[in-house]
Amino acid sequence: MSEPVLEIRRLSVDYGLGDSAVRAVRDVDLTLHRGEVLGLAGESGSGKSTLAYGLTRLLPPPGVISGGEVVYHPVDGPPVDVLTLSPTQLRAFRWAETSIVFQGAMNSLNPVHKVSTQLMDVIRAHQPGLGRPARLARARELLRLVGISADRLDSYPHQLSGGMRQRVMIGMALALEPQVVIMDEPTTALDVVMQRQILSQLAELRERLGFAVLFITHDLSLLVEFSDRIAIMYGGRIVEQAPAAQLYGAALHPYTDGLLHSFPALRGPRRELTGIPGAPPDLRAMPDGCAFHPRCPRAFAPCDSRLPRLGPPADAPDRAVACWLHPAPEAATR
Amino acid sequence: MTTPTPSAPAAGAEVLEAIGLTKHFPVRRRLRGLFSRTRTAVHAVDDVRLTLHRGRVTALVGESGSGKSTVARLLAQLYPRTAGTIALHGEPVTVRGGRPFRAYARRVQLIFQDPFASLNPVHTVRYHLTRALRVHGNAGRTDADLDAALRRLLERVRLTPAERYLDAFPHELSGGQRQRIAIARALGADPEVLLADEPVSMLDVSIRLGVLNLLRELKERFDLAILYITHDIASARYFADETLVMYAGRLVEGGDSETVTQRPAHPYTRLLIGSAPDPDRITGDGGTDVAERGDGEPPSLIRPPAGCRFHPRCPVAMPRCAEELPPRLTVGDHDGHWTACWLYHPDVTGAGAAAAPVGGEAGR
Numbered sequence: 001m002s003e004p005v006l007e008i009r010r011l012s013v014d015y016g017l018g019d020s021a022v023r024a025v026r027d028v029d030l031t032l033h034r035g036e037v038l039g040l041a042g043e044s045g046s047g048k049s050t051l052a053y054g055l056t057r058l059l060p061p062p063g064v065i066s067g068g069e070v071v072y073h074p075v076d077g078p079p080v081d082v083l084t085l086s087p088t089q090l091r092a093f094r095w096a097e098t099s100i101v102f103q104g105a106m107n108s109l110n111p112v113h114k115v116s117t118q119l120m121d122v123i124r125a126h127q128p129g130l131g132r133p134a135r136l137a138r139a140r141e142l143l144r145l146v147g148i149s150a151d152r153l154d155s156y157p158h159q160l161s162g163g164m165r166q167r168v169m170i171g172m173a174l175a176l177e178p179q180v181v182i183m184d185e186p187t188t189a190l191d192v193v194m195q196r197q198i199l200s201q202l203a204e205l206r207e208r209l210g211f212a213v214l215f216i217t218h219d220l221s222l223l224v225e226f227s228d229r230i231a232i233m234y235g236g237r238i239v240e241q242a243p244a245a246q247l248y249g250a251a252l253h254p255y256t257d258g259l260l261h262s263f264p265a266l267r268g269p270r271r272e273l274t275g276i277p278g279a280p281p282d283l284r285a286m287p288d289g290c291a292f293h294p295r296c297p298r299a300f301a302p303c304d305s306r307l308p309r310l311g312p313p314a315d316a317p318d319r320a321v322a323c324w325l326h327p328a329p330e331a332a333t334r
Numbered sequence: 335m336t337t338p339t340p341s342a343p344a345a346g347a348e349v350l351e352a353i354g355l356t357k358h359f360p361v362r363r364r365l366r367g368l369f370s371r372t373r374t375a376v377h378a379v380d381d382v383r384l385t386l387h388r389g390r391v392t393a394l395v396g397e398s399g400s401g402k403s404t405v406a407r408l409l410a411q412l413y414p415r416t417a418g419t420i421a422l423h424g425e426p427v428t429v430r431g432g433r434p435f436r437a438y439a440r441r442v443q444l445i446f447q448d449p450f451a452s453l454n455p456v457h458t459v460r461y462h463l464t465r466a467l468r469v470h471g472n473a474g475r476t477d478a479d480l481d482a483a484l485r486r487l488l489e490r491v492r493l494t495p496a497e498r499y500l501d502a503f504p505h506e507l508s509g510g511q512r513q514r515i516a517i518a519r520a521l522g523a524d525p526e527v528l529l530a531d532e533p534v535s536m537l538d539v540s541i542r543l544g545v546l547n548l549l550r551e552l553k554e555r556f557d558l559a560i561l562y563i564t565h566d567i568a569s570a571r572y573f574a575d576e577t578l579v580m581y582a583g584r585l586v587e588g589g590d591s592e593t594v595t596q597r598p599a600h601p602y603t604r605l606l607i608g609s610a611p612d613p614d615r616i617t618g619d620g621g622t623d624v625a626e627r628g629d630g631e632p633p634s635l636i637r638p639p640a641g642c643r644f645h646p647r648c649p650v651a652m653p654r655c656a657e658e659l660p661p662r663l664t665v666g667d668h669d670g671h672w673t674a675c676w677l678y679h680p681d682v683t684g685a686g687a688a689a690a691p692v693g694g695e696a697g698r
């Protein structure tokens with residue numbers, strides 16, 4: 001595997017302070033390598049967006065980072081802990097090195113400006129030397145990249161469909177030619193033809209520019225096909241992490257297994273969908289031990305009292321899981 | 335079939351019907367517009383015909399930007415239409431604002447595509463849901479009634495315990511949680527027709543399954559007619575009785591969901607089905623049907639292609655495709671399976687084939 005570009009270590013994020021705080025991200029360790037696509041999946045409310053906001057320091061109040069570090073490795077120069085940057089340093093860092101497509105991005109375009117104006121503003125911020133005709137040409141190129149015909153350049157956001165607005169945001173993120181691209185549910189409003197086109201554009205650009213992608217989605221089947229590695233989140237923690245094909249071939253965590261068995265198949269015989277019984281955990285009253293135990297079909301003695309740690313199971317050193325069924329060698333001896 | 339009240343029409347009866355539904359949005363062009371006086375417009379929806387039936391789910395799938403949300407908004411009477419009629423129980427209706435609109439909205443509810451935009455950030459969940467219940471007269475008489483109704487709504491969309499969500503503001507909820515609030519709000523009206531625009535796009539599979547099962551239960555228990563707009567074709571297969579496919583403002587195929595998804599006829603539908611994410615593709619045991627052709631750009635809707643709008647991208651286009659608009663044609667001998675594609679015209683299929691123009695409704 002290539003060298004790391006972003007290392008998240010023991011990151012925790014709370015909403016609120018003191019007694020009323022809820023911890024939405026718990027002790028997350030996650031490494032993004034240069035040039036890879038890392039998929040992050042997990043149920044609604046499991047903390048995926050919070051993690052993305054936290055590591056870019058874009059958390060809206062009352063969100064606070066309550067622990068951990070996020071180490072960024074620039075192409076040249078020493079690593080920096082993003083969480084310790086001053087606001088000025090942070091701004092410079094963000095423009096140059098990472099870009100993020102927010103969940104609900106279709107709603108974050110400025111409603112009073114044309115798409116062309118907004119794209120060209122971003123291009124100017126990134127490449128101040130570029131003249132207006134060059135910027136316009138670049139804006140057209142970006143729109144084409146995301147499958148919007150150039151005659152829509154002068155549309156206002158409300159004149160575009162949900163998926164078109166989503167695509168404009170993706171185009172903007174790519175305008176910056178960043179090192180790290182974080183995409184939070186960027187394709188929820190796209191048909192699969194378009195999704196596939198955009199993802200292959202992304203893959204092509206990645207080959208050329210070498211950036212890494214953190215791709216957040218609930219759509220595990222998409223991730224299995226398009227990402228190199230997948231991390232699964234449950235109740236604010238990473239519970240499993242593995243190369244995409246291995247995860248699909250054999251999920252180790254019962255929650256991952258449940259996820260894989262709850263999407264309807266388009267091809268082949270119709271099969272009964274099991275889904276995952278029970279409700280997502282209440283962040284204010286997390287179950288003891290393994291947070292999944294009240295819903296886990298395979299829960300056994302240690303599960304309701306002892307927290308399983310994320311670690312490589314004995315027989316698969318390049319993946320990691322947090323489940324007592326597959327104790328990590330060192331966790332087992334504790 | 336059991337019906338809730340003796341006077342209610344039977345399940346399967348037509349509830350909402352649209353004929354010739356058309357919407358063009360006028361646009362101003364840069365510079366060139368100063369010199370030419372020609373009016374331009376985005377041809378968002380053209381000549382759409384569809385019928386929603388009691389106790390049935392109709393899925394509307396298709397390309398991003400093809401006009402699905404516009405169809406839903408037209409059916410909800412949020413915009414005036416350029417042409418066409420909308421009939422509720424056979425009665426043509428056109429309402430604009432005010433009391434008639436509220437009366438209509440009580441029967442026909444729209445769940446918006448974007449839960450980030452459709453909930454007012456300054457109000458709590460309790461406010462949004464209470465308002466929906468009140469406006470439609472479902473809040474009960476006492477505070478206890480209201481409280482029970484609120485809890486029931488939240489339980490239906492699996493947001494429990496209710497206390498955790500009732501006093502939350504939209505920004506305190508995750509994307510999927512907001513989406514469920516939007517669904518709960520629509521259910522508060524107790525409608526006959528639910529127009530659900532991507533109601534599960536931000537939900538993970540297990541909760542998605544729960545919400546889809548919930549919608550199915552609503553359709554079965556309360557005989558709701560549901561329009562289900564989605565990009566998740568697999569869920570259309572499982573959940574919708576009938577599936578309609580839209581491309582660049584026009585319906586191009588329709589029929590029962592299993593047939594449309596398993597034996598797609600229109601080249602665009604085939605492209606769409608062939609492009610669906612398929613985990614088996616990378617693991618090697620999933621056969622070789624790679625997407626037929628994923629290239630080509632979506633067409634301009636300001637100057638849509640003449641003839642069949644798919645022709646610039648269609649791998650099997652014929653000369654006539656660029657000139658004449660294909661009519662609805664029956665596919666093979668499948669009752670109710672139709673497509674608007676010249677490939678299914680008797681001239682092409684051979685005179686003896688069963689293809690013939692379809693006169694009736696989609697998927698009757």
Ligand SMILES: Nc1ncnc2c1ncn2[C@@H]1O[C@H](COP(=O)(O)OP(=O)(O)OP(=O)(O)O)[C@@H](O)[C@H]1O
Binds near residue numbers: 015051103510511538
């Ligand atoms: N401002 C806030 N105050 C309190 N709780 C919050 C706030 N924002 C988010 N939360 C809670 O934190 C949890 C994690 O939210 P987050 O948005 O990270 O989830 P997610 O995994 O991105 O879910 P989805 O897939 O639905 O987008 C949720 O339970 C949410 O209700």
Ligand SMILES: Nc1ncnc2c1ncn2[C@@H]1O[C@H](COP(=O)(O)OP(=O)(O)OP(=O)(O)O)[C@@H](O)[C@H]1O
Binds near residue numbers: 191
């Ligand atoms: N108010 C408007 N003015 C001009 N054009 C509009 C307006 N609203 C929608 N359009 C255009 O109409 C077309 C259809 O939009 P619509 O939102 O119905 O698409 P959709 O099928 O729902 O797409 P998506 O799957 O991306 O949500 C798009 O080209 C869009 O840009």
Ligand code: SF4
Binds near residue numbers: 293296298300303325
């Ligand atoms: S630790 Fe126990 S409860 Fe948790 S997933 Fe594993 S078996 Fe299930």
Ligand code: SF4
Binds near residue numbers: 674677
């Ligand atoms: S009508 Fe012609 S161009 Fe259109 S889909 Fe059929 S074959 Fe292709």
Ligand SMILES: [Mg+2]
Binds near residue numbers: 050103
């Ligand atoms: Mg999220």
Ligand SMILES: [Mg+2]
Binds near residue numbers: 531
């Ligand atoms: Mg839409």
